[in-house]
Amino acid sequence: xxxxxxxxxVDGVRLAYRDRGExxxxxxxxxxxxxxxxxxxxxxxxxxxxxxVVTYDLLGYGDSERPLDRDTSVAAQTDLLVGxxxxxxxxxxxxxxxxxxxxxxxxxxxxxxQRARRLMLIDTVSYDSWPSETWREIIRTGSRATPxxxxxxxxxxxxxxxx
Numbered sequence: 001x002x003x004x005x006x007x008x009x010v011d012g013v014r015l016a017y018r019d020r021g022e023x024x025x026x027x028x029x030x031x032x033x034x035x036x037x038x039x040x041x042x043x044x045x046x047x048x049x050x051x052x053v054v055t056y057d058l059l060g061y062g063d064s065e066r067p068l069d070r071d072t073s074v075a076a077q078t079d080l081l082v083g084x085x086x087x088x089x090x091x092x093x094x095x096x097x098x099x100x101x102x103x104x105x106x107x108x109x110x111x112x113x114q115r116a117r118r119l120m121l122i123d124t125v126s127y128d129s130w131p132s133e134t135w136r137e138i139i140r141t142g143s144r145a146t147p148x149x150x151x152x153x154x155x156x157x158x159x160x161x162x163x
Contacts, residue, residue, distance in 0.1 A: 003040050004056065004063050010083040013070060016063035017056035017084070021047040024117075025090050028055040029081065031099020031123075035062025038098065054093070056084060058101070074100055074125075078107040085115060094118040100125055 004016040018036070026046055028039045036055045047053045057064035059080055060072040070076075081104055085093065094117050097105035102124020109119050 003037055003043075007063075008084065008087055010080050010087055013059055013067060013080070014065040015056050015059065015080065015084060017054060018043070019052070019054045019088060021050070021052045023050040023052055025052040025054065025093035027081075027085070027090065027093045027095050028053070029095060029097040029101030029104055030055075030058065030061070031097075031101050032058075032061070034099070037062065054084075054088060054090065058104075074103045074107060077104050078111070081108060082112060082115060091115070092117040094120070096120045096122070097124060098122040 004018045006017050006019065007014050008017060009015075016036075020043075028036065028043065030036050030038050035057045039055050043053050043055055058072070058077050059070065060066050077100070085091075092115060095105045095108060097120065099122075102121040103126060105116070105119045105121060106124070106126065108116050
């Protein structure tokens, strides 16, 4: 059974989400390579404390759509989160964020400060530093294998290295 139970079209793409409870809204934004499942033990307690809680899968993750031709950078995910907030009628939720979700939250706080009441950052990357050069290559090629010259070794790689 999936943690998320609804889908919503935002800017032409399908985002899977969960929206429960009443009270001050709280939105959870996951990191990579994870999905909203990472919040499964936290969300029920926040709901029980009297909050409306929304959690969703970022585009390209979990149960959300995974289009091959769509930008999934932190900047693009920020725009999608603003669209999700609009669709759900959430004016100023508290954002609880992790990893690249934290970078998305930072961009919301800087570019759309009126959209967030509070921002909690948990083990986050900074602002727009994702995807890194390595992840851009993985996204471009569809490969999950780490390129040999990017692996941690004591040996330096040259452009003509085969390992």
